[in-house]
Amino acid sequence: MYAKLISFMTAASLASSTLAHGVISSPPRRLPGAAFEAACGSQVYSIVDSDQFGNQQQEEQNFNSETTSACQVYLCKGLLYADNESNLQKFSANQVVPIEIDIEAPHTGVANVSVVDTTTNTVLAGPLIYFNPAYSVSTPIPANQTSFSVTVPDLGSSCSTAGVCVLQWWWDARSIDQTYMSCVDFTQ
Ligand SMILES: [Cu+2]
Numbered sequence: 001m002y003a004k005l006i007s008f009m010t011a012a013s014l015a016s017s018t019l020a021h022g023v024i025s026s027p028p029r030r031l032p033g034a035a036f037e038a039a040c041g042s043q044v045y046s047i048v049d050s051d052q053f054g055n056q057q058q059e060e061q062n063f064n065s066e067t068t069s070a071c072q073v074y075l076c077k078g079l080l081y082a083d084n085e086s087n088l089q090k091f092s093a094n095q096v097v098p099i100e101i102d103i104e105a106p107h108t109g110v111a112n113v114s115v116v117d118t119t120t121n122t123v124l125a126g127p128l129i130y131f132n133p134a135y136s137v138s139t140p141i142p143a144n145q146t147s148f149s150v151t152v153p154d155l156g157s158s159c160s161t162a163g164v165c166v167l168q169w170w171w172d173a174r175s176i177d178q179t180y181m182s183c184v185d186f187t188q
Contacts, residue, residue, distance in 0.1 A: 021053045022135065024169050024182040025102040030076050033083025040078050041066025048077065053104045055178040075121045076183035081163035088162055089186040093154035101146040101169065101182075106135040109173030113150050116168045116183075117158065124165065125153050134171055152188065159188040 023029060037045035043062045047054060059073045071078050091097055099113065111134035114126030128150035135141055150167070159165035166183040
């Protein structure tokens with residue numbers, strides 16, 4: 001009886017550490033597609049396509065001979081603008097952008113949103129917002145960590161070309177070595 005209960009609990013806790021976790025639900029985020037599959041391989045593609053809430057480490061653990069150097073999972077989880085041209089947003093200087101985060105399972109960590117130049121994987125502006133602790137397991141998640149706004153600054157000409165700039169939500173739970181990213185393509 002006890003053994004059965006314990007094995008059930010172990011299975012449940014294993015499931016919660018491998019099941020997933022968080023994405024931007026609005027504005028439209030980068031999704032997996034053919035370009036991502038070509039860069040990262042079919043196995044990594046299947047993992048992300050079947051569960052978009054997953055973390056970057058899970059992708060790395062599934063790198064194989066199909067995975068190319070173009071698979072940069074530390075940036076937008078490796079998802080690519082080429083698969084997401086129809087999701088491109090336009091944000092003017094100082095536009096206030098509402099962001100919704102869908103958290104499927106919390107993990108205590110830190111999180112932020114920044115403007116990232118995807119051609120160099122450098123932060124152009126931000127963090128525009130920062131949470132510490134973020135999405136804690138020890139308290140209810142504050143509403144302003146899943147529904148908030150950021151102000152996109154004047155980026156000059158840095159983000160005038162489609163596919164260069166993203167708003168990247170980045171959530172890092174060091175305690176369990178899981179990192180989540182979700183990106184919104186935009187021009188200004
Ligand atoms: Cu998780």
